[in-house]
Amino acid sequence: MATNNLRSAIENFEELFRRTLFVEQNDINETRQDDGEHFPDSISMSAESEVDDQPTAHTACPTSPLSQHKWVQVDSQDFENSPKSPARPDSACGNADPYDYLVEEEKECVGFARLVKQVQRNAVRQGFEFTLMVVGESGLGKSTLINSLFLQDLYKDRPLSGPRERMYQTVAITKKTVDIVEKGVKLRLNLVDTPGFGDSMNSTNSWKPVLDYVEQQFKHYHIGEASPNRKNLQDHRVHCCLYFISSFGHGLKPIDVQFMKALHRKVNIVPVLAKADCLTPSEIQRMKVRILKELDENDIKIFQFPECDPNEDELYRQQDLEIKKSIPFAVVGSNTTVEHNGKRIRARLYPWGVVEVENPAHCDFVHLRNMLVRTHMQDLKDTTDYLLYENYRMQLMCQNQAH
Amino acid sequence: MATNNLRSAIENFEELFRRTLFVEQNDINETRQDDGEHFPDSISMSAESEVDDQPTAHTACPTSPLSQHKWVQVDSQDFENSPKSPARPDSACGNADPYDYLVEEEKECVGFARLVKQVQRNAVRQGFEFTLMVVGESGLGKSTLINSLFLQDLYKDRPLSGPRERMYQTVAITKKTVDIVEKGVKLRLNLVDTPGFGDSMNSTNSWKPVLDYVEQQFKHYHIGEASPNRKNLQDHRVHCCLYFISSFGHGLKPIDVQFMKALHRKVNIVPVLAKADCLTPSEIQRMKVRILKELDENDIKIFQFPECDPNEDELYRQQDLEIKKSIPFAVVGSNTTVEHNGKRIRARLYPWGVVEVENPAHCDFVHLRNMLVRTHMQDLKDTTDYLLYENYRMQLMCQNQAH
Numbered sequence: 001m002a003t004n005n006l007r008s009a010i011e012n013f014e015e016l017f018r019r020t021l022f023v024e025q026n027d028i029n030e031t032r033q034d035d036g037e038h039f040p041d042s043i044s045m046s047a048e049s050e051v052d053d054q055p056t057a058h059t060a061c062p063t064s065p066l067s068q069h070k071w072v073q074v075d076s077q078d079f080e081n082s083p084k085s086p087a088r089p090d091s092a093c094g095n096a097d098p099y100d101y102l103v104e105e106e107k108e109c110v111g112f113a114r115l116v117k118q119v120q121r122n123a124v125r126q127g128f129e130f131t132l133m134v135v136g137e138s139g140l141g142k143s144t145l146i147n148s149l150f151l152q153d154l155y156k157d158r159p160l161s162g163p164r165e166r167m168y169q170t171v172a173i174t175k176k177t178v179d180i181v182e183k184g185v186k187l188r189l190n191l192v193d194t195p196g197f198g199d200s201m202n203s204t205n206s207w208k209p210v211l212d213y214v215e216q217q218f219k220h221y222h223i224g225e226a227s228p229n230r231k232n233l234q235d236h237r238v239h240c241c242l243y244f245i246s247s248f249g250h251g252l253k254p255i256d257v258q259f260m261k262a263l264h265r266k267v268n269i270v271p272v273l274a275k276a277d278c279l280t281p282s283e284i285q286r287m288k289v290r291i292l293k294e295l296d297e298n299d300i301k302i303f304q305f306p307e308c309d310p311n312e313d314e315l316y317r318q319q320d321l322e323i324k325k326s327i328p329f330a331v332v333g334s335n336t337t338v339e340h341n342g343k344r345i346r347a348r349l350y351p352w353g354v355v356e357v358e359n360p361a362h363c364d365f366v367h368l369r370n371m372l373v374r375t376h377m378q379d380l381k382d383t384t385d386y387l388l389y390e391n392y393r394m395q396l397m398c399q400n401q402a403h
Numbered sequence: 404m405a406t407n408n409l410r411s412a413i414e415n416f417e418e419l420f421r422r423t424l425f426v427e428q429n430d431i432n433e434t435r436q437d438d439g440e441h442f443p444d445s446i447s448m449s450a451e452s453e454v455d456d457q458p459t460a461h462t463a464c465p466t467s468p469l470s471q472h473k474w475v476q477v478d479s480q481d482f483e484n485s486p487k488s489p490a491r492p493d494s495a496c497g498n499a500d501p502y503d504y505l506v507e508e509e510k511e512c513v514g515f516a517r518l519v520k521q522v523q524r525n526a527v528r529q530g531f532e533f534t535l536m537v538v539g540e541s542g543l544g545k546s547t548l549i550n551s552l553f554l555q556d557l558y559k560d561r562p563l564s565g566p567r568e569r570m571y572q573t574v575a576i577t578k579k580t581v582d583i584v585e586k587g588v589k590l591r592l593n594l595v596d597t598p599g600f601g602d603s604m605n606s607t608n609s610w611k612p613v614l615d616y617v618e619q620q621f622k623h624y625h626i627g628e629a630s631p632n633r634k635n636l637q638d639h640r641v642h643c644c645l646y647f648i649s650s651f652g653h654g655l656k657p658i659d660v661q662f663m664k665a666l667h668r669k670v671n672i673v674p675v676l677a678k679a680d681c682l683t684p685s686e687i688q689r690m691k692v693r694i695l696k697e698l699d700e701n702d703i704k705i706f707q708f709p710e711c712d713p714n715e716d717e718l719y720r721q722q723d724l725e726i727k728k729s730i731p732f733a734v735v736g737s738n739t740t741v742e743h744n745g746k747r748i749r750a751r752l753y754p755w756g757v758v759e760v761e762n763p764a765h766c767d768f769v770h771l772r773n774m775l776v777r778t779h780m781q782d783l784k785d786t787t788d789y790l791l792y793e794n795y796r797m798q799l800m801c802q803n804q805a806h
Binding site: 137138139140162163164199200201202203204246247248249250251252253254255256257258274275277278280281294297298348349350351352353354355356361362 | 540541542543565566567602603604605606607649650651652653654655656657658659660661677678680681683684697700701751752753754755756757758759764765
């Protein structure tokens, strides 16, 4: 599945380059004929370090990370006797536990199929990092949705500015980091908020501070990547931008179009229809059709979900299909938990009924959460890395060549 | 009650003048000491024509309305035998039918108490005219609410412009007129809409075309009032402006404050909390408190409801109290009628329940309709006439004196 994602990302990448201005240089296609060349340097590098994972003469170079590496002798007997971690992760795709002993059929193989498990083990050890940006006018329930998605209370006791302060307010960028551990898997979640977006009387340049921030993260990463010591290379590139569209409008607002047009080649935009509990099912359907039509008319490319691997199980494929059908996700968030039918749920209590946030018959919250956390978080990171960041890097190279 | 309204309107008027810049001229209070002087010329004129309601030598002046008046001889016998109109109006305040025969206690009176009934009869014959303006960002359900209020389908098949067209859209002013007859009472309803308000990227001057329109109506009326032939004097002054506040915001938006600050001395502003079915009862309460606080902080004077006459019946006083408690009215509109508990109602059908537009437990729609149509339509007209228009006229006089 990872290879498929990579291939589809590369295809998207090439498609994007065909669309961009600088793609007209003839030599790009020529240098990209060999599939192997598509893999970024960082991946080849990590494969090399896997091979070099022994104390050798490589440590001669003082800037090499190996010079600082401390080798620890582990007795194999100790390892076998050590208790299994109770917090070991279940594979989302139904794969076997990476620590399982060899099964019968594997005894006749060389064993490189287990490389996948090695990568998985390393990833679990290192933990994951994900940067999510939320953009939209104030009052569209951004904070409540984030709280509902990650079951945290990340935004409480926020000071709300009055209309006079907001009249000529500029867009600020704030960042919060939260470490979440679930079944032994660590996720460092960076949440980038954009208070003030669309609030001012004149919203003509609301998109600009956001674009500047996203580009700045690319720039920092680029500088870090070129530095001699990359051991502590920080990656704060924005992997996903949840863009909140008001359910009150008749489709997209001018500010929505302007923002997405300015940012869609820099960040994965995932549009959400905010506070969808004020729309009836037929209104939601009409609104979704209208939004997708207007995105198309304005040539805005939101995040493209990769094709689902046909080898995936039926349940996964069904989930993938439902996610794709739900775009833009009509969502409802809530900070209120209530006892309903014997279990505690996040809900909104109206005099005429209870909106259950996690009920797919009420809204697409579950599909959004599945997409964002369970099925496509890695795809969002890959697309940022292989497509959007590479696009930025190439633009930079072209600019440097031009000077 | 009419006298009480008038008195409270006059008090408001004086209060407003005290607040305005030009009130600092010392001579205003002096010329306004006699209560009788507060009555505008038009009222005195109509009282005169009541007295002059006989063919006399007054017709000598060719511009006098009497010169064109056709006298019709009515046989009193015919009048008594004529059938009662089946469409005769019920009095909203529970007064007796103006056409009823004299009751026992009236036989001992001179009879001028019946003047009230004469005015009422004339008003019914002439019909009523009311101009309502609706202002608010697109998508806040203005058209749907108007349809729900007057049980009409006034806005159908409207072309909705896309986000690109709306990007630099200016505010337009459109007007529709509809004649409604209910129990023999005719109401000519002028509906002024402001499409494009708040839709553009830069909404800094969204309020200006609306203010220009309101002032233009005052100007037309002022010219008409000074003309020799006032028989066909058209009154298109805006009597009420329903201002739609989004339920999504955290209180008022900058555009709301700017609009209301610019218009509150020119038109009766009645704020409504639009599409309130996306707020839970506690959220509605918090939002209302916040809006009222922000209106106060920004020194915005919305329409002030006159004190309820203590002689009114209990039901009326209760209704009046509920109306006053509901401000800003949290409303829900719907173009969909459904069969619910055996009767057809306007409602919104969600998967989690049915929002009944006319259910006071669901929203303040009924209170708004009662205020606008059943109890305070005449107050809104009176305040426009005696307070806002007089304010405009005095400003004009001061300007003319200055030149």
